[in-house]
Amino acid sequence: MKNEKFKELLMDWRRYLHENPETAFEEVNTARFVSEKLKEMGYEVETGVGKTGVVASLTVGDGKEIIGIRADMDAINMEEKTNFSYISKIQGKMHACGHDGHTATLLGAAKLISERKNFNGTVRLIFQPAEEPGKGAQAMIDDGFFERFPIDEIYGLHNMPSIPEGRIHTRSGGIMASEDNFVIKIKGKGSHASSPHLGVDPLVIASQIILVLQTIVSRNIDPLKQAVISCTELHTDGVHNAIPSNVVILGDTRSFATEIQEQIETRMRSVCESICEMNGAGCEFEYTHEFAPTINWEEPVKLAAKAARNIVGDEKVDDNCQPWMASEDFGKFLQHVPGCFLFLGSAKSEKVDENIPLHNSLYDYNDNVLEIGAEFFAELIRLRLPKKD
Secondary structure, three states: OOOHHHHHHHHHHHHHHHHOOOOOOOOHHHHHHHHHHHHHOOOEEEEEEOOOEEEEEEEEOOOOOEEEEEEEOOOEOOOOOOOOOOOOOOOOOEOOOOHHHHHHHHHHHHHHHHHHOOOOEEEEEEEEOOOOOOOHHHHHHHOOHHHHOOOOEEEEEEEEEEEEOOOEEOOOEEEEOEEEEEEEEEEOEOEEOOOHHHOEOHHHHHHHHHHHHHHHHHHOOOOOOOEEEEEEEEEEOOEOOEEOOEEEEEEEEEEOOHHHHHHHHHHHHHHHHHHHHHOOOEEEEEEEEEEOOEEEOHHHHHHHHHHHHHHHOHHHEEOOOOOEOOOOOOHHHHOOOOEEEEEEEEEOOOOHHHOOOOOOOOOOOOHHHHHHHHHHHHHHHHHHOOOOO
């Protein structure tokens, strides 16, 4: 499978993208770069889908089925602290999640697919903007993606520096969690720190709320189902010698099912409002749905696992892996059509704790897995859209 010239090409593409990161809905140069490469390969290309998304199509034969493969393109608002020759040229922006690698991988798959033409049907390549804030998939959908570019199934992957290099993991059902955000505003009555009896202390009330929220998962959610509630920020309008009047708690929750999301929201609202009422304080509770859970479909998982085994071998494929509580807006696509999301192991060291994690200012994509990802997608298309005998 190894082709040094092909690998070098993918590395060149990936490192160019790494040097020129663009964040959500600003991927103008990235989209231009991708579009030019795809047109050179013979794809029909549509730009500006969901603001800065790119969709490319290639039909071979008379097959009616259409298979989509998606990569995300956006970077993160983070200052890169590596010393690579291809370090980000854009201050305060870097590819700290590997979307440069995902984009280069799909471009590599596009090249293999267009050269081999060993399928019968239509391949639809989806280069999505704004995955990091969870807005890009929905933006493409709102822009008529499924009406303008119908697909029967969709596939995607994410590199994972916590998984050994070259392994491919997936599973049926929930593989990545939803993300819901919450804001809890507590309105008390400020007073001098020496006279707490003259006020209504929102910090004490916030402390009660934070502690009780932790019992929702342990005492209200089915223990066989996963959920996480995290309070991540606490803001007050007080000073060191004054009890504040207002406290704001922010955070997020994670789960894999709509009914769990609803249960968490209902229970959290009840806890917050009841504790505030009990203490004579006002309460405003806001709860928003940011990322849908990524729920894989059974048959696409079987096909993807078979394609993976053909590329990396049985021993490097896990088709019943552990889910990850992080979120991915690929889940929005899976609410409309069947599909499968996978993890591609990208660990540079055999010792897991020595690998730089995603969303770290020292992170860099492992170029050794670019060709593996490209070959996997090409093989998936060959299997899913077989040529006529």
